[in-house]
Amino acid sequence: MAYLEARGLGRDFPGVTALNDVDIDVESGRAHVLVGENGAGKSTFVKLVTGTDRPSRGQIRIDGKDAAEHPDLFRYIAYVPQELSLFPHMSVAENLLMPFHASGHRGLVRRRTLEAKTQSYLDRFGIAAKPSDLVRNISVPDQQLLQIARASTNTDMRVLILDEPTSALTPVEVERVFRVVRDFHERGIGVVFISHKMDEVFDIGDDYTVLRNGKKVDAGQLADVDEDRLIRAMSGQKLELGTMFRPKVPRGKPLLTVTGLSGRKFDDVSFTLDRGEILGFAGLVGSGRSEIMQTIFGFLKARGGRVSLDGADWPLGDTTKSVAGGMLYLSEERKHHGIFPHLSLRENIGLSITDLTNSPLGISAARERAAVDDIIKDYEIRTASREKKISFLSGGNQQKAIIGRAMAMTPKILIFDEPTKGIDVRTKAQIYKIMQGLAEQGIGIILVSSEMDELRKCASRIITMHSGRITGDFDSATADSEQLVGAIFATETEHV
Template identity: 35%
Template sequence: MSLTPVIEMKGISKAFSGNRVLDQVDFQLLRGEIHALMGENGAGKSTLIKILTGIYERDAGRVFIKGNEVHFKNPKEAEQMGIAVIHQELNIIPYLTVYENMFLGKELTVGRFGITRDKEMKKKTKEYLDRLGIEIDPNTEAGNLSVGQQQMIEIARAVAANTEVLIMDEPTAALTDREIEALFKVIASLKKQGVGIVYISHRMEEIFQICDRISVLRDGQFIDSKEVAKTNFDEIVKLMVGRQLGERFPERNTKIGQERFKVENLTSKGSFENINFSVHQGEIVGVAGLMGAGRSEIMQAIFGYRSLDGGKMFIDGKEVTIKSPYAAIKAGIAFVTEDRKSQGLILDLSVRENLSITTLDKISNKSLISTKTEVSLVDEMIEKLHVKTSGREISVKSLSGGNQQKIVIGKWLGIDPKILILDEPTRGVDVGAKKEIYQLMNDLTKQGVSIIMVSSELPEILGMSDRVLVIHEGKLANVLNKSEATQENIMQSATGGNH
C-alpha cells in the first residue's frame, strides 16, 4: 500500500433544495488501499461518491486525482481517469454473453462496416478473468450466471479498463458465503496490483476482515478516519451514531405462549419439500441457510404468493387454506419481503400512501378514504418507528434505506398481524436502524406477535432467535434451540453436514 493518495477530496459541500447533505467533507484514498466508507443511511456516503464520479455537481470543495485537480462533468470522464463503480444494482445485460458484456460499448471491430472481432474479444475476456482467478466461460449467457458471478464480470470489466480506483457499494448484499469468499480473493488480488478500493458496506464483520482504513460520515459531516488494526466495533459504532449503542441485540426476555402457527409437510416441487415447523405466540424463529436453499420460497408459499403441491397450515389450531396474499392478510399473516424496492414499496408514492396501503379497509367506508383517520394512523406509525422524514407527503424513494425499511415494516403493522414474516429485515440498513428494528421486533413479541425471520447474517440469527430452523437444498436440515444454536452448528447443517 502506497502512501501516495490516488484520490483526495477536500471541503466537499452539497445541498438539495436548501437541505445540506454534505458539509465540508474530506476523504482520501491511497493506492493499493481498501478504504471503508461508513455511516448511517442518509449520512452522505452516496452523495460523496456521486460527486467524485461526476453524477452530481459539488457546491464547494476540490477533488484531486493523483495530485491533479479535476472537475468531472459526467461519469464517463471519471471512467476515463480510471475510476469505476460496482453498484448494488448490477449493469449486466442478461441476454448477452459474458464477453459481449465485457466489451459492451467498446467492441473490437474491423473494417468500415464495423464487423466485431469476436474471437479476439473472447480471448481477451478469458485473459482478464484468468488474471483475477475467475473461472467463467466467456461464451456463457450472462443471465444464466449467479449474482456473484455477474458481479465478477463487472469487476473484470473495470480491470480491463485499467481502473485505478474501484468503488464497491454493498458488494456482498446478495451473495452466498462461497461467492463472498471468492470476491474477497479478487479484492486482495486487485489490492496487490495497486488498485485503490472504496468499500461501502453495513456488514461490520467484513469491514474488519478486509479493509485497511475506515472513514466515518455522520449527518453529512466527516467525523474521523481510523486504521482498522487500531480500532474496534464499538468505537466505529459510536463515531457513526454519535452515541454508545450498547449491546448490538436487545435482551430477549419475552414470555413465549401457546402454539400460534404450524406447517405440516409443505411441498412446492423444485423448491422445497416436507417442511414441518411451528411458531408460538411471542416467539422469534430464525430461518438460516445458504442462498438458494429455499428459505424465501417457503415464506412466499406461506403468504400465498407461491403455489403449493402439498402440505397443511394451521393458525391457533385451525387449518387454514391460503392461496393468495389477500387470503394470508385476512388470516393475520404479514410479509416483509427481502427486496424492499421492487416488492415492498411503491417508490413514486408518498410515505403516507405507502404506510396506509394495507389498511384501506380500516381508513375507508368501502368507497371514500377518511383523510383524518389515515393521517392519524400514518403519523402514529412514523412516530412509533422513528422514521426520519421531512413530512408524510414526501416521496418514499427520497428516504434512506433504513427509513424505507421502517416504512415497509410499518405498513404491515397497521393490519395488527398475528404472524409477521421478515425476510432479510436489515439488509442494507445501518447499525443504528438495525438496533431500532430489533427493538421493534422485541416489542411486537411482547404483544404476542409470532415472528419468522429469514436472515443471511448469522450474528442476527443468533442474536434475535429463540429457535433456529436450518434449510438445506429445500429441506429442513435441523431445528436448534437457543443453547444449541452456534455459528458452527448452523453452518454444518446449512452445508449438508451431519447433525
C-alpha cells in the same frame, strides 16, 4: 500516494446540506472503508467522486489533477452499486462486455471472441457460470462478482468503489469477494469499501473515514481503532452491541405448520412456527430459504405438501388470500417489491390502511394524515415530512415504514426476508426491537437472514438449510456458530 483526493467537498440541496467540508484521500493499493449511518452522506460522496453529480463547493483531484477542469479523469473511477444492475434476460458475456467494442470488428460482434474474453474473467473471479448462461439463472453471489468483474473490464480503472457488495451474502460467499478485492490491492488499485458490517470493515480495510450528518467526524488507519470507536463515531452515542432481542415471553401454541412442502429449489420441508416466536432460517444464498417463504405466501407454486394455520388448511398459491388470512411477506428487495418509489411516505403507508381512513364520502384525508403520523411516531421513522417521497428516505427508514404499514393490517404472521440488508448498526437495533415487540404481542415471525449474528440475537430457534433441505433445527441460546455453519454445509438433518 493518494490517487483520489477530495478537499472541502460539499453538496447542498434545497433546504438541506447533504455533504459539508469533507476531505478524503484514497491511496493506490489500499482499501479505504467509508462508514456511516443511512443518510450520513456516503451516497452523495460517491455521486460526486464518480462524476454523476457536481459538488456545490470543494475540489476533487484525480491523479493530481482537478477533475472539474479535466472531467475525462472520472473514467479512472469505477463504481459497483449496492443493488444488482445487470440485465437478467441477457447472457453473462453480454452483461460483462457491453458495449462490445473490444469483442468485434467494425461494429460486428464476434460471438467466439466475446465468449473467449468472458471465460478469462469468469476464471479469474471464480464465477461458476458459462458465458452463454442467462444472468437470471446464476446465483446472487455470482451476479455480485459479475458486477465487480464488469467494472474491472474498464482498463483505465485506478480506483474501485464497492457499495455494500456483501449485503446479502453469507460468510463463505463474502470471502470470495474479498479474494477479488485483495487481488486489486496487489495490482495497485485503490478500493473504496462501503459497508455496515463491522467484521468486514476490519477484515478488508486499511484506512477509514466516518461520516455523520454529512460531515467527516473521524478518520485514520483501522489498525489504530476498535469497533466501539467506529460505532460511537457513526451514531454519536455508545451502543450495546451484545444486546439480545429474542422474545422475552414464552412461546404460545403452534400457529403455522408446514408438512412435506416441496417446490422450486426445495423438497420435503417440514417445520412449525409458534405464536410469539421468532423463527430464523439460515443457509447459503440459493439454499431455498426465500423460495420456501414465497411458496407459503403464494408467490410461487408448490409441488406437494400442505400448510395449516391455526389447525386449518392454508390455501397455497394465492397471495390475496394470504394477506386476507393474516400472513404478510416482506421481501429483501424492498425497492422493487416493498415501496412505491415515486409516491410520498404518506401515500406508501396510506395504501394499506384504508380500513382506518375510510369515511362515508371515501378516504378521509384527515384520518389518513393522523394514522400515518401515528405510524411515523411509533416506528421512529426519520423524515422531514410525511409528504416526502419515500425513495428519498434511507433504507432503514423505508424498512420501518414497510413494517409500520404491515402492522396496520393486523397480521398473524410476518415473514421477514433479509430485513436489515444495507442498513446501519443503530437502525438494525431498532428493527430488531420492533420484531421483538411484535413477537411479544403474539405474532409469529419468520426471519430469513444471511447474518448469523442477526439470527442468534433475534431468533428463538434457527433452522438451517442446504441444497433445498432442512439440515438442522437449533435452540439459538445453546447452539454455537460452529454447529450452525456445519449444518449449513451438511446434508443430513441434525436437531440440537
